[in-house]
Amino acid sequence: MRVDRRAFLGGAAALALPAQAKAAKASLSLDKPMAAPDWARMQRQLLDANAVACETFYAAYVDRRDRLKVFERWGANDGPDDAAEATNDWYLLHALGGSDRIRTLAARFWEGHLRQFAAARTTDVPIARAGMYFREFPVQMDWQHNAEGLTSFNLMGLSSPRDPALLARTRRYADFYTGRDSTAPNYDPDRRIIRSLLNGSRGPMLRQATPLDWAGDPFDPTPFHMEHGETSYQQTLDHYAEYGDVVGDNPLNLQATTLGLNAYALGGGERFRTWALDYLAAWAERAAKNGGLLPSRVRSDGKVGDDWWQGVYGWGFSPIVPQTGMREDRNRVPRSITAFMGALLMSGDMAYIDLWRRQTARINDAARTIDGTLSAPTMHDAQGWYGWKPGPYRTNGFEIWYMSQRADDRAAAGDDPWIAFLEGRNGDYPVQALTADLARVAQRVTAREQDDTTPQTRLADWPIGINPASVKSLVQLMTGGLHIARPPWSKTSPPQGGVPLHCRLRYFDPVARRAGVPADVGALVHRLADRETEVTMVNLGRQARTVTIQGGAYAEHRIDGVMVDGRNMAVGGRDITLRLEPGCGARLVLAMTRYANRPTLAFPWDR
Known part of the structure; x- marks a missing residue:
């Protein structure tokens, strides 16, 4: 190992230096031979397999105008947000090291689908008669679906932070919610609320929503795969029969703060971060006044009443399933934790995660023994808690532990094979996880080859299940990160898009x-702790490679020092650059201070 620093210290002394004393960029050279690990070869294989499969998927489901070849509809079941998800994880693949072609195709598709759904119009649904998109954004929908539709968009800055069009578009989208854009008066800055669950580029819905608003124009569903199993258009309407209570704020709207985060991190200005944190703080204050529980309904005057549990997708939302006549619990409040994770990223303040720990404790305080088994509630209405599930309430436990890294949060994260690997109890996990993702790519390729649908018999949500991009193992193993997506990424996590x-x-x-x-480069994160990260870097090739390691997706974590082969080097910055000689590698222990820096998407050489 060679380093280019004058100060090369032994023991822990280097890690104790103040950050300002270590402002210079750190770099080192790794020249110790390492046998090629199976996991490293498989990472490269998976990146390549994804690239080939995504290219053939694009040719099958996207036309020459870069538009999705589907039956176009408006609605929460199968609308423009589902079309936008057809290339989910392609930008993430590129940001991990996938081919430039992946990014090119993903960018082309994003532009093509914007044109496609700006031109697509409804006949019966009033808000979309002039186009399902206006100013390149959904005209009016809830943030479960808006967020899902922004899954690719919200990751574009990882690969293209200097794209002026991306910055302009992100600022425009964010200003639909900051109160700056008078043509889309979604936000009330005095009351610190988004004024309706249904909102977008044409503003908020300030009336009772109808099933038509949610379900879209009449059509015959029989030629299509229907995600919820409807066999008639009437059943599609009936699915939304109890979805009328949309006026006032809803915790799903907190997902809009991701636009503020990205606008700030792309260099759009401090005001976006200020707005996002102020809006999130307003919700934190409401939870504190509501006994530690995040309300699911905030009235138009900005106040929370005794009906705090009401609202579509709220604590008490259990509508009837038309196919069965039975009620189904659809509490989406837990999904909003990802917005508070963004608040921690923007502020470095763990209080945003403490809120969720307190909420979990409050719910578990209501636990009772049912048929001899301790059970916790998941729902609440005018009669109190309901929706009892065996065991303690652990929803969001994985996220709370991941963000806090506190030992007392570990139990609520549940039993997960990736955590077991990080704790040294599941050494086979890297190969097993990569094998599973390689198999998933192959399965999706087979599904595409056997797909007998046509553009006239497939809805916009159909290609999502055939998109071959498979990145969960790469995100976990290479970055020590969460692949927040649908389906859920852990047993205690709700599904979520656009994070x-x-x-x-x-x-x-x-x-x-x-x-x-x-x-030729592979990376494996072996261990995560509050102040340390262990990672192996290896070069499988025959020529030297240079790689820069950054702390966090947004450079939010400071790398204080690095230990290699028992020797320590001070870093004190957002990143460190390695030169990996051919066939060489090493296991690094990085001393880190998490959430020490303001987030930025700028590349290391541009800051």
């Missing part, structure tokens, strides 16, 4: 001037 990347490490190729590991 920024939360990870411990990111990688860049300073030679190619792009995001992701260079060719």
Whole structure:
């Protein structure tokens, strides 16, 4: 190992230096031979397999105008948000080290689908008669679906932070919610609320919603795969029969703060961060006044009443399923934890996670023994708690532990094979996880080859299940991060779309001037702790490679020092650059201070 620093210290002394004393960029060279690990070869194989499969998927489901070949509809079941999800995880693949072609196709599709659904119109649904998109954004929908539709968009900055069009678009989208754009008066800055559950580029819905608003124009569903199993248009309407209570704020709207985070991190200005944190703080204050529980309904005057549990997708939302006549619990409040994770990223303040720990404790305080089994509630209405499930309430436990890294949060995270690996109890996990993702790519390729649907018999949500991009193992193993997506990423996590990347490490190729590991390079995060990260870096190739390691997706974590082969080097910055000689590698222990820096998407060489 060679280093280019004058101060090369032994023991822990280097890690104790103040950050301002270590402002210079750190770099070192790794020249110790390492046998090629199976996991490293499989990472490269998975990146390549994804690239090939995504290219053939694009040819099958996207036309020459870069538009999705589907039956176009408006609605929460199968609307424009589902179309936007057709290339989910392609930007993430590129940011990890996937081919530039992946990013090119994903960018083309985003532009094509914007044109497609700006031109698509409804006949009966009033808000979309002039286009399902206006100013390149959904005209009016809830933030479960808005967020899902922004899954790719919210990750574009990982690979293209200097794109002026991306910055302009992100600022425009964010200003639909900051109160700056008078044509979309979604936000009330005095009351610190988004004024309706249904909102978008044409503003908020300030009346009772109808099933038509949610379900879209009449159509015959029989030729299509229907996600909820409807066999008639009437059943589609009936699915939304109890979805009328939309006026006032709803915790799902907190997902809009991701636009503020990205606008700030792309260099759009401090006001976006200020707005996002102020809006999140307003919700934290409401939870504190509501006995530690995040309300699911905030009235138009900004106040929380005795009906705090009401609202569509709220604590007491259990509508009837038309196919069965039975009620189904659809509490989506837990999904909003990802917005508070973003607040921690923007502020460094763990109080945003403490809120969720207190809420969990409050729910568990209501636990009771049912048929001899301790059970906790998941729902609440005018009669009190209901929706009892065996065991303690652990929803969001994985996220709370991941963000806090506190030992007393560990139990609520549940039993997960990735955590077991990080704790040294599941050494086979890297190969098993990569094998599973390689199999998933192959399965999706087979599904595409056997798909007999046509553009006239497939809805916009159909290609999502065939999209071959498979990145969960890469995100976990390479970055020590969460692949927040649908389906859920852990047993205690709700599904969620449109969430920024939360990870411990990111990688860049300073030679190619792009995001992701260079060719031939593999990375494996072995251990996560509050103040340390252990990662193995290896070069499988026959030529030297240079890679920059950054603390966090947004450079939010400070790397204080690095230990290699028992020797310590001070770093004190957002990143460190390694030169990996051919066939060489090493296991690094990075001393870190998490959430020490303001978030930025700028590449290391541009800041």
